Structure formats: C-alpha cells, structure tokens
Amino acid sequence: MPYSPYTSYLRQTGTNHEFASRDGYEAPGVERIEDLKILITAARSPLPRLLAHSLEAAGHEVRLTDRADLSPLRRFVPSDLDHTAATNELVRGMDAIIHPGDVDPGASVSEQLDYQMRCTYNLLWAAVEESVPRFIYLSSLILLDGYHPAYAVTERWKTTPTTDAPALCYHLGEIVCREFAREGRIRVTVLRLGEITSPSNTDPSTSALYEDDAAQAVDKALTCEHSGWLDIHHVQSAVPGARFLVGQPWWSADDFPPVSLGYTPSQRD
C-alpha cells in the first residue's frame, strides 16, 4: 500500500472518501476512530478543560495532567513532566498528546521557560519512546504580532518573538517540537491559536478565536492528514477585520499536494 501518513489513525470502512492522501493514494474508505486516547497537559488552564469536555463529548477518552495536583479532577494524573519513568507511564497507550504552550502567569519567568523547554522536551521524548503517533502543540498567533496588520500573514511567514514571557515561551516550545519533527521521531502539528474568547464576547479583537472554533481546530488536528513531519496551522475566528489568514495551503516547491487542517471558522451574526 502506498504511504499514507494518517492510516494509523483512521479505520477503513469502505464508506467515506473525506480524506485523500498526499501522494496519489486515495483511501477506499475511511472513518474517524472516535475513541482516541488523548492526553492533555496544563490542565489547570481554561482551554485544556474546554478541550477535554469537547473531546469527551465526541467520544474520545481524555486524560488530563498538570504539574499542580488538581485532584479530584476526573481522569487527572499529576505529573511534573520530568525525565522519569512516570512521564513515560503517563503517555503510554495514548493516540495523541495535546500540549498547550500557555504559561502559568503565577510562575516566574524562569519556571515558565523551564516548562516550555525542558518539560516539552521530556514529554516529546516520552511520546517517542512510547510510540505515541501524534503530538499537537498549541502555540499562539502572538508570535506574528510583529507584522503590520495589513499584511497577509500565513504560516509561511517567519515568527517575530519577543522577550515577553508568553511569546518567548511559545517560540521556544515550537523549536522543541520542530527538532523532534525534523528528525522524523513523531508527527507534530502546531496550531497557532488566536486570542481565546468566549461566545458572549461581542467586541472581539481582530485575532480572536472563539472557544468552539478552537475546539473544532483541535478536533481536526487529531485526524487530519499530515505531511509526515511538522505541520503548522493558523487558527482564528471569522471576526470583523480578522488579522490572520486561515486555511491557506502550505506552499511546496515540489508537486506535493497541500496539507490542509480542514478547519473552517464558524460564521456568526
């Protein structure tokens, strides 16, 4: 069978042609597995909680973790994401890991940097060692704030990190992911998310991302086709004057078909 990077996540059923592979192979029929085992880190933050709720509602089995002990949170396993067997045990058997790059605003800059660099490195190594097939890093569109809002900024543009802790942490977290992906150790998807906002916000920023759109993007990232190493997707909502373009296919110098997340922001009144 020709190489199809997503076959480990998809079950052939002979009914669905939604997903087409990148190299001419078209699956005879595929359907999403709906009982993926998913680990979500940084459980103390609002977005991971929201994602856990959404993914469980979709039939997935979710495990939450955080360095802080959040017991008795359901399906919660505390972890310092250290270089120990406990981190391997945490990720064992998972089909995907969702690792938000959010930093704990209560932590020192030094602690935040340590988490984004060392802990992400530990988590990725554990995932590789335990053969977890997919790693989703939740980064931020603030990494592209350095460009004029009039520019048509897409994933092809170089990031413009600053020394502010959140931006620097996202940037360094992306670098950790990038090197694992470069070596082909694990398939990494980076979602650069807009500013998370609730559905009730009637005056969103131009880079706003409504919670349901964020959940949709993460859901797509769990099963979308993958280039085989590092895929980056920008994700924001359809708001007035939306600053960043979404859904732009990755440019490729060869004839490789573009990779698409399949994310479509909800239209709102």
Place this chain on the structure above:
Amino acid sequence: MKVLILGANGMLGPHVIKALEERHELRLSDINELDTPHEYLQVDAADIDQVTAAAEGMDAIINLSVMRLDRRLAFDVSARGCYNMMAAAVQHGIRRIINTGPFYAVAGPTYERFDHLIGPDVPPQPGTFLYSFTKCLGQEICRVFTTQYDVYVMDLLFYMFLDPDAHDTESESPIANLGRDLVPYTVSWRDAADSFRCALDVDLDLLPSRSEIFFVFPDLPHQKFCNQKARSLLGWEPRDQLEQYWKKSPG
C-alpha cells in the same frame, strides 16, 4: 575592558583567561571553586539573581558555561542560563556578549552528513541531541534579546580542541592522528582562545547585525565547514593550521 566570564573553570576557561588577562580586567565565575589571582565569584548560571549580581559594573560577558549530560542541568545552564545572562546584560547596560557552543548547535546531523561549505548563518538544525539542542535554545534566546535591546551577541562555535605540541599522535585519537586526517572542525586551544580577544576588540558597529554566529577553526582543506566569517569580521587569524594531521606523513 571589564569582562565577566561565566563558567571560567571549564575546559576552555584557562586558555581564554590566559589570552585576555594582560589587556582586560577579568571577573571570573563558576559554579565550582576556582583558585585564581583574578576576582572570583561562585555563580550558578541558572540562578538569575547570582548572574545579575555578578554582571554589575561589567563591560562585556563571556559565557563558557556548559552542562552536557544531565537533562535538567543542561537546560538550566545552556538554555535558561542564556536568558539569565541576557536579562543581566540588559539590566546593567552591557552591550557586548560572547556566547559559546558547538558548531552543531547550528549545523546538526541534517547538515553534517550530506553537505559541504557549511557556514554559520544557515538556519539552525541542532536536532534533539541534548547538548547541541540546549545550546541552540540558549543561542536563540540571546538572538531574540538582540531584536529588542541594544545588545550584541557573538556566538563563537567550536568542536574539537587540541594542543598540536602535546597531542599524542601515536594514539587512536578520535580527533586527529598524524597523517591520517582529523575531525574537520578542530582548532588549537590557543587559537580558540584568541578568538575571544578578537570578539572583545571588534567594533560592534561593524557587525552586520546584533546577533552574529562564527565558526572558529583554522583553514582546513576539507571544505566541510566555512570559517571565513570569523576571519573577515572578527579579524581572527589562526596560527595553528594543523597540517600535520591532514597531510600524509612523509615516507
């Protein structure tokens, strides 16, 4: 110039001190004890308060600190240590930083195995190897600081060092053996140390940007890597060309 050296008790430290001590006022620091006639402070590079205190009153910082094997310490020293150094430099208005690392913090296995004429300005591909990766992160932290603040970072990258007068050429050295070639990124200790003198002397306004990376090794004929930038921008002139290793032995 008043120069703080972080990690002064490492392998390269004594050579750098020897190259600089006659012309500069040195403040040495290391996590370990150090017996020296120069001013000495015991400093953990991973502790921002200690680094900030050590940097007060300095004109330049040289970072020789390194931790290669332990995962936590490698991140603490090589990556977070750079953040601490740069934060200290900004706080004290220190504009000249000389950082160090291995060449493969830039040109990792994805370059090394296939390509030639590799210069220091290629996009960094360190891979996941702990040492090079943590050094690359530190280097990137330094670079980001230079985009925001008026501070210059020169990254001097090395790999193998030897003393051509003392290197045991009869051994099965992994670095160099007489007439049997050498690692194509090898430099003598004294030439390596001299690059720091050059980096302290160079006019910062003549550098193309506030963050510049240099490959430091002599004119080896392999054409694997490129040292031209160190020669042209820093004015570094290696004295030891190490030809006894890359030329066949007579007879």
